[in-house]
Amino acid sequence: MTEQDRPLAGRIALVAGATRGAGRAMAVELGRAGATVYVTGRTTRSRVSEVGRTTETIEETGELVTAAGGEGVAVPTDHLEQDQVRALVDRIDRERGRLDILVNDVWGADHLLDVAFARKLWELDLKEGLRMLRLGVETHVVTSYFALPLLIRNPGGLVVEVTDGTAETNSAYREQFFYDLAKYAPLRMALGLAEELKGSDCTAVCVSPGFLRSEAMLDTHFEVTEENWRDGIAKDPHFAISETPTYLGRCVAALAADPERHRWNGRSLDSGGLAKEYGVTDVDGSQPDSWAYIGRVTAGEEADAADYR
Template identity: 75%
Template sequence: MDREHPGAEAARAGEPAGALGGKVALVAGATRGVGRATAVELGRAGATVYVTGRTTRERVSEVGRPTETIEETADLVTAAGGTGIAVPVDHLEPERVRALVERIDRDHGRLDVLVNDVWGGDHLLDFDTKVWEVGLDKGLRMLRLGVETHLVTSHFALPLLIRRPGGLVVEVTDGTAEYNGPRYRGNLFFDLAKNAPIRMAFGLAEELKEYGCAAVCVSPGFLRSEEMLDSLGVTEENWRDAVAKEPHFAIAESPAYLGRGIAALACDPGAARWSGRSLSSGQLAREYGLTDTDGSRPDGWRYFIEVVHGGREADVEEYR
C-alpha cells in the first residue's frame, strides 16, 4: 500500500501544507521546468525558497527564453504559500555562488534543502553525433553547465547545510541509473553530463552521512517542459494533441509531478533511507502516494525500458 508523506493530500489539492514551515531551501536553476515546479511545491509546503537562474526581467540567458524568469518563479512560490526570493546567479561564477550562500546564512543561518537543477544545455545538443564531430565548444559547455555548476554550488552550500542534521541534497538529471547505466544517450558530452549527477548523489551521500544529512538523484520522465511544449506546438492544456506527431509523448508528465516528489522527500523525516540512490518521478509518486496534475501517475522510465526498448506490447495507459 502507498503511504503518503506529510502534506501529500494538501499538495494534491493545491493547498499549503506547512510541513516545511521554518525551513530554508535553495533551488539552483529554478527559472523554468522542474526547477520552477520544485520551488513552487517547496513553497506550498511552507518553505522559504531561494530561486536562482540567469534569466531575469532585465536579462535573458543563452537559452533564449525571455518568457520565464526567476522573479516570476519567486512570485509563484509566494503565491503557493511559501516565501520566494529570486537571486540572479550564474553558477559557473564561484564568487556569485559564495555571495548567495553568505546571504542565506546572514538572513537565516540555515539551509535545509539544496536542489541542484542547473542545466540549460539543450540548445547545444546534437544527438547521434560522434564525439569528434561534435563542436568541442558545445560539448565542453554542456559539461560545464551540467556538472561544474553542481559542483560549485555544493562546494559553497554544503557547509551551511550540514550545520543541522536532516539536510537534503537533491541532484536533478535526465534518466535513472537503471536506464542510463546500460544505454548510451546518443551524445558523449550529454551522456557524461546526465550520468554525473547520479554519481554525485552517491558520493555526496557518503560525505554527508556523518552529519545526518542525505543526498539523492532524481529524474523526470518524458517532461512536458515549456520548451518541449513549444517545440511540439502545444500547450499544457492541449498537450495530448502532440501524441499524433510524437507517440511516446503519451507518457509525458508535467514538471509539477517531480516537483511534488521532491517536496515529499523534503517533508519526509526518513528520507535518509534513499541516500545515494537514483529515483524517478514515478517511483517517488508510488512511494508517497502522489499524482500528476491530471490525477494520473506516469512511470516514464519503466515505459521506455519495457516497451520502447524491451519490445513489450502494452497500452501506454498501463504506465499512467
C-alpha cells in the same frame, strides 16, 4: 492551512536552476509545503541567458513560490561564477542562518544539442561539448562546494541532484558523448555526496522526471500548450506518457517532508517510483511511470501508455 498542509514550514531551501521546468516546479511545491525558497537562474526580466527564452524569468519563479504559500526569494545567479555562488550562500546564511534543502537542478544546455545526436564525438563542436559539461556538471559542483558547509550546520539536511534518468535507465549509452557524461554525473554526485555527508545526518539523492512537459518541450518541440498537450501525441506516440513538471515537484516536496528520507541516501529515484511511494499524483490525478514504459518500449516490447498512468 494546518501544519499538516505545511510540513516544511520553517525550512530554508535553495533551488539552483529554477527559472523554468522541473526546477521551477520543485521550488513552487517546496513553497506550497511551507518552505522559504531561494531560487536562482540567469534569465531575469532585464536579461536573457544563452538559452534564449524570454517567457520565463527567475523573478516570476519567486513570485509563484510566494503565491503558492511559501516565501520565494529570487536571486539571479550564474552558478559558473564562483563569486556569485559564494555571495548567494552568504546571503542565505546572513538572512536565515541555515540551509535545510539544496536542489541542484542547473542545466541550460538544450540549445547545444540540436542534431548532435547523429554525430560521433570527433564530429561534434568541442567548445560546445565542453560548455555542456560546464553547465550540467561544474555548476552542480560549485554550488555544493559553497552550500554544503551551511547545510551540514544543522542535522537532517537534504541534497537533491537532478538529472534525466536513474542509474538503471542511464546504464545504456545516451547517444551523444557529452550529453551522456552530463546526465550521468549527477548520479555519481549523489552517490559521492552520500559518502561525504556521513556523520552529518544529512541525505543526498538523485531524482529524475519522466518524459517532461517543460515549457520548451510544449511550445518548441511539439507546438502545443499544456491545455491541448495531447495533440502532440500525433507527432510522437510516446508523448502519451509525458508528465507535468509539477509531478516531480510534488514528489520532491514529499521526499523533503519524509522524516525517514535517509533510507534513500545515495540512491537515484524517479518521479514514477516516488509518486507510488508517497501517494503523489500529477495535476490530472494520474501517476505516470515513464521509465517503466520506456523500458518496455526500448526492449522492443509492446506497451500502452495508458497502462502506465
